[in-house]
Amino acid sequence: MNVETAPALSDPDLAASDLDDLGLGREDYRTLYHTMRLQREFEERIYRLFRQGRLVGAAYAGAGHEAIAAGSAYALGDADILVPMHRVIGAHFLRGHTARDMMCQYLGRANGPTAGKDGNMHCGNWDHHIVGMISHLGANIPVAAGVALASKVRGDGAVSLTYIGEGGSSIGDFHEGLNFAAVHRLPMVLIVENNKFAYSTPTRYEYACENIVDRARGYGVGGALVDGTDVRAVYKATRDAVDLAREGGGPTLIEARCTRLLGHAQHDDAFYVPKDIMEDGWNNDPVTKAESLLLERKYFNREEIDGIQEEVKGIVDDAVDYAEQSPLPEPEEALQGVYAD
Amino acid sequence: MPPVTYLEAISSGLREEMERDESVFCLGEDIGVYGGAFKITKGFLDDFGEDRVIDAPVAESVIIGAAMGAALMGMRPVAEMQFADFITCGFNQLVNNVAKTHYRWGAAVPLVVRCPSGAIGNAGPFHSQNPEAWFCKVPGLKVVAPATTYDAKGLLKSSIRDNNPVLYFEHKGLYRFPRIREEIPEEDYTVPIGEAAVRREGGDATIVTYGKMVFHSLDAAETLAGEGVETEVLDLRSLLPYDKQAILESVRKTNRLLVVHEDTLTGGFGGEIAAVVAEEAFEHLDAPVRRLAAIDTPVPFSPPLEQYFLPNTEKVTTALRELLAY
Numbered sequence: 001m002n003v004e005t006a007p008a009l010s011d012p013d014l015a016a017s018d019l020d021d022l023g024l025g026r027e028d029y030r031t032l033y034h035t036m037r038l039q040r041e042f043e044e045r046i047y048r049l050f051r052q053g054r055l056v057g058a059a060y061a062g063a064g065h066e067a068i069a070a071g072s073a074y075a076l077g078d079a080d081i082l083v084p085m086h087r088v089i090g091a092h093f094l095r096g097h098t099a100r101d102m103m104c105q106y107l108g109r110a111n112g113p114t115a116g117k118d119g120n121m122h123c124g125n126w127d128h129h130i131v132g133m134i135s136h137l138g139a140n141i142p143v144a145a146g147v148a149l150a151s152k153v154r155g156d157g158a159v160s161l162t163y164i165g166e167g168g169s170s171i172g173d174f175h176e177g178l179n180f181a182a183v184h185r186l187p188m189v190l191i192v193e194n195n196k197f198a199y200s201t202p203t204r205y206e207y208a209c210e211n212i213v214d215r216a217r218g219y220g221v222g223g224a225l226v227d228g229t230d231v232r233a234v235y236k237a238t239r240d241a242v243d244l245a246r247e248g249g250g251p252t253l254i255e256a257r258c259t260r261l262l263g264h265a266q267h268d269d270a271f272y273v274p275k276d277i278m279e280d281g282w283n284n285d286p287v288t289k290a291e292s293l294l295l296e297r298k299y300f301n302r303e304e305i306d307g308i309q310e311e312v313k314g315i316v317d318d319a320v321d322y323a324e325q326s327p328l329p330e331p332e333e334a335l336q337g338v339y340a341d
Numbered sequence: 342m343p344p345v346t347y348l349e350a351i352s353s354g355l356r357e358e359m360e361r362d363e364s365v366f367c368l369g370e371d372i373g374v375y376g377g378a379f380k381i382t383k384g385f386l387d388d389f390g391e392d393r394v395i396d397a398p399v400a401e402s403v404i405i406g407a408a409m410g411a412a413l414m415g416m417r418p419v420a421e422m423q424f425a426d427f428i429t430c431g432f433n434q435l436v437n438n439v440a441k442t443h444y445r446w447g448a449a450v451p452l453v454v455r456c457p458s459g460a461i462g463n464a465g466p467f468h469s470q471n472p473e474a475w476f477c478k479v480p481g482l483k484v485v486a487p488a489t490t491y492d493a494k495g496l497l498k499s500s501i502r503d504n505n506p507v508l509y510f511e512h513k514g515l516y517r518f519p520r521i522r523e524e525i526p527e528e529d530y531t532v533p534i535g536e537a538a539v540r541r542e543g544g545d546a547t548i549v550t551y552g553k554m555v556f557h558s559l560d561a562a563e564t565l566a567g568e569g570v571e572t573e574v575l576d577l578r579s580l581l582p583y584d585k586q587a588i589l590e591s592v593r594k595t596n597r598l599l600v601v602h603e604d605t606l607t608g609g610f611g612g613e614i615a616a617v618v619a620e621e622a623f624e625h626l627d628a629p630v631r632r633l634a635a636i637d638t639p640v641p642f643s644p645p646l647e648q649y650f651l652p653n654t655e656k657v658t659t660a661l662r663e664l665l666a667y
Contacts, residue, residue, distance in 0.1 A: 142403040146410020176403035340449035
């Protein structure tokens with residue numbers, strides 16, 4: 001959508017229309033639900049391992065963001081580039097990182113995607129077209145723009161998809177990256193995962209406009225505001241934006257609203273989140289919502305849903321066993337890889 | 342081929358790399374229509390088109406970040422900082438994103454950031470700096486600082502062909518410096534990153550330096566040669582990695598070391614050289630290592646202040662005499 005045709009930006013149900021006509025079949029829904037369940041199960045296990053002292057380093061979770069992770073990454077083609085953030089591990093799974101890969105990454109193992117050089121969600125993998133994030137929020141928005149610049153110049157048709165929290169949207173790189181992408185009409189999609197809190201800071205101390213997506217007009221790009229707990233809405237908005245980008249229509253800013261259902265990280269109990277917000281968040285748990293949808297529409301019956309849950313649990317059990325049996329890196333491997341050959 | 346300037350050597354080196362390799366492109370402020378603030382890319386827009394000569398918004402973080410993204414995709418961006426001073430606005434991209442990517446997840450980031458650096462006369466605190474030392478302690482980056490016209494071209498080509506991020510510091514005071522106009526080969530050549538060059542041989546003292554200070558050092562050495570003192574002048578050319586062996590060999594021969602740079606003293610790259618000589622050649626020293634650098638202030642604007650701030654031939658000569666007299 002271009003600026004002129006960008007829909008009204010303040011309607012949170014905006015993308016909820018037409019969701020029954022997405023062309024998604026039973027297998028698509030299975031993949032989406034499986035991805036969301038796997039993210040939830042994997043991250044619950046990460047938290048448990050942390051409490052048990054079996055994890056290396058910190059534990060972050062995207063509880064509440066599962067629909068954003070799965071719905072957005074599912075809209076990508078194989079040649080597209082994912083530039084993820086820390087609450088979308090489901091997007092990693094869809095692009096080809098396995099639960100074993102990510103568990104080895106979390107446990108600092110030699111056979112993880114970074115071979116122990118970096119932890120948790122900080123892994124890229126060019127085989128899967130995933131760019132590794134860094135802790136500095138927003139820093140990869142300019143990188144995603146550069147990825148898209150290469151695609152535009154070469155005409156390879158690829159689109160870059162990147163993310164930022166509403167918290168990270170305050171940093172200068174958000175402006176520089178999105179403005180550059182807008183000026184050059186680059187095939188980039190930027191999703192703002194608005195989960196209402198930047199660590200502990202509520203949105204009223206983060207930005208003064210009504211919606212983050214209101215900025216789209218200022219940048220001259222398309223914008224969409226979606227319910228980030230509805231996997232179909234996220235998928236549709238992302239797919240529309242990816243299609244537009246691929247056709248040369250430039251970047252789109254998508255604001256996906258959700259609630260962070262846990263603290264910023266394992267150490268944070270989120271005491272500062274008002275009870276009603278947290279209750280509302282759990283009442284709109286994206287995983288439960290997806291499950292209800294699949295049952296209501298009779299894509300799957302209860303038994304099949306339970307089967308997916310069992311399967312996911314088995315995948316995570318296996319990932320933990322595999323990672324814990326995997327070797328840690330040799331100390332002197334710290335010297336390796338500073339420079340490319 | 343007639344003699345060319347340092348600036349023309351950079352320009353022709355960049356042009357030849359763009360002709361040789363379609364993945365090489367330029368990105369920076371005012372590099373297209375205007376041809377760059379210093380005219381390095383003059384005519385490039387007409388010759389290579391706007392997909393390969395990209396005028397960027399005034400936004401150094403996205404210039405470097407986007408260069409990284411394109412480099413991940415297999416392109417070889419050459420980003421221009423209009424002045425090296427402005428690299429601070431892209432500092433995070435360089436030191437946290439670009440520099441650490443290969444170490445963290447194995448993806449090469451082959452990009453060059455060109456940095457017009459140094460004082461050229463009354464340009465003040467924000468258009469005169471030599472910020473190279475900030476980056477010489479960042480594993481994953483490479484840093485070069487050519488002093489001669491030949492090296493300017495050869496090191497630029499090596500930087501572009503390197504599979505790692507390279508900061509290329511080009512001293513603005515050398516751009517049109519008549520003394521270093523020289524005939525350079527018409528055929529393709531490179532200068533390896535990490536190798537120093539002996540600019541003048543001598544057995545009585547060593548000056549280790551780089552960039553424009555090479556010429557002040559050579560002039561000081563010439564003055565003292567008239568007094569029977571032979572000074573070796575070693576031009577580092579590359580700072581990260583730097584040619585430790587060349588420094589140690591020279592110091593073991595001359596037993597006296599003066600380090601000279603235009604960057605300020607404290608935390609400057611000279612400290613690293615002094616440290617490595619203290620660690621590895623201490624028993625060869627007949628005098629304490631001496632450092633000569635700009636004073637520890639911002640670069641001041643007014644002529645007498647700036648002249649007081651900067652090292653020059655006279656100050657190098659004095660420091661050398663003191664070193665020899667120890």
